[in-house]
Amino acid sequence: MNILLVCVAGMSTSLLVRKMEIEASSRGLDVKIMAKAIDDLENVIDEYDVILLGPQIKYKEPYIKKLAQQKGKKYSVIPSMMYGMVDGKETLDLALKLKD
Amino acid sequence: MSFEEIVFNIIGYSGDSKAYCFQSLSAAREGDFKECDELMEKSKAELLKAHHIQTKMIQEEASGTKQELNLLMVHAQDHLMNAALAKDLIEEMILMYKKFK
Numbered sequence: 001m002n003i004l005l006v007c008v009a010g011m012s013t014s015l016l017v018r019k020m021e022i023e024a025s026s027r028g029l030d031v032k033i034m035a036k037a038i039d040d041l042e043n044v045i046d047e048y049d050v051i052l053l054g055p056q057i058k059y060k061e062p063y064i065k066k067l068a069q070q071k072g073k074k075y076s077v078i079p080s081m082m083y084g085m086v087d088g089k090e091t092l093d094l095a096l097k098l099k100d
Numbered sequence: 101m102s103f104e105e106i107v108f109n110i111i112g113y114s115g116d117s118k119a120y121c122f123q124s125l126s127a128a129r130e131g132d133f134k135e136c137d138e139l140m141e142k143s144k145a146e147l148l149k150a151h152h153i154q155t156k157m158i159q160e161e162a163s164g165t166k167q168e169l170n171l172l173m174v175h176a177q178d179h180l181m182n183a184a185l186a187k188d189l190i191e192e193m194i195l196m197y198k199k200f201k
Contacts, residue, residue, distance in 0.1 A: 011175050012111050015104070056115030056179050059122040080112035086104050 002047060003033045003095045005078075006064075007054035010037040016054075016078075019088025020095075031092075042067065050098040051075040052091065055083050074098045103168050106153060110176040113150035114183035117143045121183070121190045128197040136194060143187055150180050 003020070005013040013035035024031045036044055038057055041064070045051065051073055053064060058077050068075045076098055082090045101109065120143035127136035154177075161167045 008179070009175070012108065012172065015108075015172070054115065055112045056118070058115055058119035061119070080109075080116050083112040084105060084109040086108050 001029075001031045001096075001099060002049050003031055003092075004041075004044065004048035004051045005033070005035045005054065006038050006041055006051060007035070007057050008038060010035045010040070012056075013054050016083070016086055016088060016091060019086060020092045021088075023088045023092045029092075031095075033095075038064075045071050045073060048073065050095050052095055052098075053077045055080045101153075103173075106157070107172050107176045110150050110153050111179045113146050113153075114176075114179040117146035117150065118183040118186050120146060121186050125190050125193060128194045131197075131201060133198060133201075136197075140187075140191065140194065147183055147187060150183065154180060 005017055007013040017033050017035045020033050024033065034044075034048075038060060041051075045067065051064070051068060053061070053075060055078060057064075061077065064075055067073075076094060078091055078094065082094070120139050124136050124139035124143060127133070127139055157167055167173075
């Protein structure tokens with residue numbers, strides 16, 4: 001399963017990706033998790049199963065909603081509280097739930 | 101709050117504020133000024149939360165506690181500034197929508 005995290009520059013989400021990877025490997029899950037900038041989303045979206053947005057990019061949700069529908073992908077905005085805690089465990093659960 | 105949490109909270113609250121702001125502007129464009137005002141209030145409340153974290157850091161630094169400064173913190177400040185500017189400009193734009201409705 002491939003999970004993509006998207007924010008403005010792909011910078012802060014990279015940190016969250018690291019936490020999610022640690023959580024995934026401790027659960028023995030085979031997932032690929034990446035962080036990308038929103039401007040790159042259209043080029044890479046095909047390679048991923050689910051897309052998570054950082055709360056800082058929520059204002060672009062209408063654009064992402066349309067793109068996700070076109071491509072048949074599921075997406076969700078990471079809630080600010082979860083993001084603020086840099087909670088890799090909860091964020092991974094959010095991605096897994098989207099896939100189901 | 102750990103350094104990491106400070107950074108992510110500033111970014112998260114700034115992001116929520118900016119999102120509400122743009123939703124508020126969309127509501128104004130649709131002529132729904134009640135919705136527009138409510139969303140703008142929410143935007144301000146979120147921005148204030150980010151500002152509180154910021155103010156606390158500045159106060160701590162002023163009282164002699166050195167703050168950690170790296171690229172991630174600069175990035176968080178960038179988000180906060182963006183959200184603050186978006187709010188100020190969008191408030192003006194909404195006034196225009198109200199004036200010309």
